[in-house]
Amino acid sequence: MPARFRSTFFGDLDVDVTFDAPIGKMTHFVIGGQADALVRPRSADALSLLLRRCHDSQVPFRVLGNGANLLVDDIGIDGIVVKLDHDCFKQTRYHTTDQGEALHAMSGADMATTLMETVRHGLDGLTAMTGIPASIGGAVRMNAGGKYGCISDTLDTITCLSTTGELITHTKQNIQFGYRESRIAEPIILSATFTLQHCDPIPIRDKVKEIFAWKKSCQPLADSSAGCAFKNPLLPDGTRMSAGKLIDNAGLKGLSVGGASISKQHANFIVTNANATARNVIDLMQTVRERVKDKTQIHLQNEVVTWSRDPEVIR
Ligand SMILES: Cc1cc2nc3c(=O)[nH]c(=O)nc-3n(C[C@H](O)[C@H](O)[C@H](O)COP(=O)(O)OP(=O)(O)OC[C@H]3O[C@@H](n4cnc5c(N)ncnc54)[C@H](O)[C@@H]3O)c2cc1C
Incomplete structure (x- = not known):
């Protein structure tokens, strides 16, 4: 990022900025280099203004979720890394609909915390996310999941910010979800809604325990990693091989x-x-x-x- 940007680029924006930020250390691998700037907006409006400014000045930016699926090279990366970790980006709220209970989660909300919150409320629909470290935004972007299902199963809508900072909402039908990917044109997922079902909390808790025990038995959860390094390759018959x-x-x-x-x-x-x-x-x-x-x-x-x-x- 050119030096002249450093002094003027963020001045009037409601954001926290760290220059030469060690973002590699913020990933689950805990290795890798710096970004020119780590920017933590204090509101969605500030994020929107930041995106527009990056667009107008052609400054590259990326968004960091929980860093559970990321490797940052030792030589670091150009431009801005946005981290949505102020409270306004971590909120969840619930309301009843004809289909069940709707969960509205901001993309910086922690998946494990949100999952346990739904279990406590006796709401089924996110158990497939057990043992998957993620932010809501990172889980949607990666269509995180595994043999028990994936995040898109219970997803209804996502609200995104475009490269020029406009709010855009997509229903699930308009998003192409694939294996560990989602085709979303906008660079930032701001929030997501899910439809969950009311259930007895005990069997949901038991399911979470069962999935976690299975993961613990076959995955090195105590070590630093980013989960699976490679995708399971697709076979000609449409199935995937381990x-x-x-x-x-x-x-x-x-x-x-x-x-x-x-x-x-x-x-x-x-x-x-x-x-x-x-x-x-x-x-x-x-x-x-x-x-x-x-x-x-x-x-x-x-x-x-x-x-x-x-x-x-x-x-
Ligand atoms: C021990 C371990 C076990 C794992 N097990 C699984 C598993 O079973 N199944 C599975 O699918 N994955 C698994 N993973 C990988 C990881 O948990 C998922 O990919 C998860 O979805 C990453 O979310 P994150 O918030 O950490 O995203 P990050 O790693 O921070 O980012 C991943 C990508 O998402 C983008 N992104 C993040 N937030 C946003 C946002 N708000 N808007 C737009 N883009 C965004 C980033 O720019 C980046 O391209 C595992 C990882 C670990 C460390």
């Missing part, structure tokens, strides 16, 4: 590059220790892709989102 199994069958469990290694518990998890760098993870992922391709002819696609100043790194 990327973890492909990596395991290639004999790669336990393989390390520097402080990054393939988890011995789940071969699709790359875990890092305190000495790891983002390049270790990038290089390890490249090796995995090459070895699996050599053995099976299958190309593994990243599930982890990578941010870098170097366009070559983002594949």
Whole structure:
């Protein structure tokens, strides 16, 4: 970001700004470099004005959720990273409709907190999100989920901000959800609504416990990771094959590059220790892709989102 922007760009906006912000350390990997600026708007209006200004001045910006699916390169990233963690972006509210109970969640709300809130209220519909660290916005953007379902199952609408800061609402029918992706033209998801069903809280709580126990038994939840590193590849018959199994069958469990290694518990998890760098993870992922391709002819696609100043790194 040119020096002249630093002094004038944010001056009149209701935002908190940190220059040369260590955003890599804000991800679940806890590795990687800086962004030119981390900006925390104090209202949706301030966020809207910020987007318009970025658009008019051609300053790149990205949005950071909980950082659970992100790898930030050691050399950092250009432009602004927006973090929606002021209270106004974390609120949830409920109201009764003909279809059930509607949950309106701002995109900065924490998924685990929101899930437990719905369980306490005896509301079913978010249990598939058990054990998935996320903000509401990040979960919608990634269409987070797994064998128990995904976030789009109970989603009704999302409200977004366009690149020029206008509010736009989409119903679920107008959004293309895919496997670990959603096609949303706007850069920022501001809030989402879900339809939940009233149920006895005890069986919902039991379901959450069951899913969590299953995840704990097969995923390295105590280690630093970004969940599954690669998407499960699509087979010609339309089903998906386990990327973890492909990596395991290639004999790669336990393989390390520097402080990054393939988890011995789940071969699709790359875990890092305190000495790891983002390049270790990038290089390890490249090796995995090459070895699996050599053995099976299958190309593994990243599930982890990578941010870098170097366009070559983002594949
Ligand atoms: C231990 C562990 C287990 C996991 N298990 C699963 C699992 O079972 N299933 C699964 O799907 N994922 C899993 N993940 C990955 C991760 O939890 C999900 O991808 C989650 O949706 C990421 O949400 P986030 O808020 O952390 O997004 P981030 O990682 O911060 O960002 C991910 C992407 O979403 C974008 N984004 C974030 N917020 C917004 C917003 N408000 N508007 C627009 N775009 C936004 C970011 O720009 C980025 O492109 C796991 C991760 C870990 C660490």
